[in-house]
Amino acid sequence: MTVFDSYEREQWRGGTAAFARTFATLCAHPADALLAAAGVAGGTRTLDVGTGTGTVAALAAARGAAVTAVDAAPGMAAAARRSVPAAAVGVGALPALPFRTGTFDAVLANFVLNHVGVPAAAVTELARLTRPGGRVAVTIWPYPQPPLQALLGKAVQAVGVQPVELPRLAAEHDFPRTVAGLTGLLSVAGLTGVTVRRLDWRHRTTVADWWAGLDGGIGAASVLLAGQPAATRDRIRAALERLAEPYRSPAGDCAIPTAALLAAGTVPA
Ligand SMILES: C[S@@+](CC[C@H](N)C(=O)[O-])C[C@H]1O[C@@H](n2cnc3c(N)ncnc32)[C@H](O)[C@@H]1O
Numbered sequence: 001m002t003v004f005d006s007y008e009r010e011q012w013r014g015g016t017a018a019f020a021r022t023f024a025t026l027c028a029h030p031a032d033a034l035l036a037a038a039g040v041a042g043g044t045r046t047l048d049v050g051t052g053t054g055t056v057a058a059l060a061a062a063r064g065a066a067v068t069a070v071d072a073a074p075g076m077a078a079a080a081r082r083s084v085p086a087a088a089v090g091v092g093a094l095p096a097l098p099f100r101t102g103t104f105d106a107v108l109a110n111f112v113l114n115h116v117g118v119p120a121a122a123v124t125e126l127a128r129l130t131r132p133g134g135r136v137a138v139t140i141w142p143y144p145q146p147p148l149q150a151l152l153g154k155a156v157q158a159v160g161v162q163p164v165e166l167p168r169l170a171a172e173h174d175f176p177r178t179v180a181g182l183t184g185l186l187s188v189a190g191l192t193g194v195t196v197r198r199l200d201w202r203h204r205t206t207v208a209d210w211w212a213g214l215d216g217g218i219g220a221a222s223v224l225l226a227g228q229p230a231a232t233r234d235r236i237r238a239a240l241e242r243l244a245e246p247y248r249s250p251a252g253d254c255a256i257p258t259a260a261l262l263a264a265g266t267v268p269a
Contacts, residue, residue, distance in 0.1 A: 002117030007167040009093070011219055012073040012115070018216020020053045020079065026148075026203050027111050028055045030139050030260050033199065037264035038106035038137035040065050047104040047129060049094060050112030054080030054087070060108075061086040068104070070097060095121035102131040109138045111260070113185075118173045123189035130267045136191055137264040143177035147247075148203050148258035152214055152221050155239035161232060164224050182263045191265025199262055202255040207244050210254075211237055 001009075034056060040046050042064030048057040051069035053076060060067045061084055069084065070092035071077045081089040092098055094109075094116050107126045116122040126136045141149060156163060168174075175181045179196045186194045214221040215233070225233055247254040 002170065002173075004167050004169050005093075005117035008115045008117070009072055011222075012071075012076065014075065015216050015222070016053065016073070016075040016079050018213050019076075022205070022209050022213025022216070024053050024055060025205070026258065027052065029201055029203070030199050030262055031056045031059050031110060033262055034108055034110055034137050034139060035059055035063065037195075037262060038108055038135040040106050040108075045103065045105045047097075047099070047107045048087075049092075049097065049107065049109040049126065050115070051080045051089065052076050052110075054084040054089070056108055056110045057084045057087045057089070065106075068099075095125045097125060097129060099129050101128050102134075104129055105131060105134045107134070107136050111139050111141065113138055113140050117169065119169075119175060119185055120173070120188055123185055123191075127189050127191055127265075127267050132267055132269040134267050135264055136186070136267065137262070138182075138186075139260045139262050140177060140182060142198065142259055142261050146200075146257055146259040148256040151210075151240060151243055151256065152224075152236075154243055155236050156224065158239040158243070159232065159235045161224075161228065161236065164220075164227060166220050166223060177261070179261060182261050186263050186265045190268065192268050194263065194265040196261055196263040198259055200257065200259045202247075203258045204249070204253050204255050206253045207237075207241050210244075211240065 044065040046060045046065040048069040051071045057069040067087040069087045069089045072093035077091045107130045113119050175185050182196045244254045247256045249255045
């Protein structure tokens with residue numbers, strides 16, 4: 001396991017409730033498009049990798065698919081098991097999952113490749129688990145960051161707090177978080193007919209909900225916030241409120257632009 005994997009694994013150990021309140025609703029946006037890209041329908045043997053609280057698994061089950069789901073974090077797997085009783089849910093981590101080669105017709109990973117130390121090895125594993133002619137479909141967050149994802153960084157900068165250095169992907173394992181970069185990653189893993197498209201949308205949230213996710217024990221944001229005195233955290237939150245103001249909707253919540261890259265490919269027959 002790489003240093004980055006160990007860091008990520010630790011990050012996802014807690015925070016299931018905070019994730020469900022905030023980031024799960026954000027990650028849900030491309031889920032239907034992901035299932036369509038993988039051709040998931042009635043009877044499709046489907047694996048949802050990094051299922052989180054089970055959003056994609058639930059939608060696949062609603063389409064009549066035979067759903068298996070795994071997550072590296074036991075707390076997430078437990079939450080998915082509760083929310084998708086029709087799915088077989090277990091604990092498992094990329095890049096080595098406990099299934100035979102070619103077990104599934106469709107293998108999905110919604111915003112999971114951002115969290116693995118060797119993305120090429122992870123995609124190779126997704127392809128291994130898919131039968132010849134089956135489909136692999138994934139999403140990632142693009143870089144440069146869309147406005148929603150950039151909001152905390154701007155708030156931190158606005159109050160003059162020094163960003164913390166977090167473990168990064170080793171340069172030799174990294175790839176550009178762009179249409180071309182993701183196309184290359186899936187192609188290197190041997191997938192054919194790879195398509196990648198960018199989805200843009202406005203995520204509706206309140207600053208209270210967004211803050212709950214940032215401050216709730218998940219990811220880089222929580223590491224940064226956990227290291228700040230209460231007064232500094234209050235200033236960062238106030239800056240977040242100010243920066244979110246231009247996105248305020250008439251209903252009182254915020255509609256903040258964000259984006260994802262959705263990629264799919266076929267395992268050669
Ligand atoms: C951003 S969340 C996405 C969750 C879910 N796919 C969704 O759309 O709501 C990333 C998930 O990947 C899981 N994860 C992180 N590293 C993983 C790995 N190496 N193998 C499997 N799951 C992993 C985390 O525990 C977390 O549940």
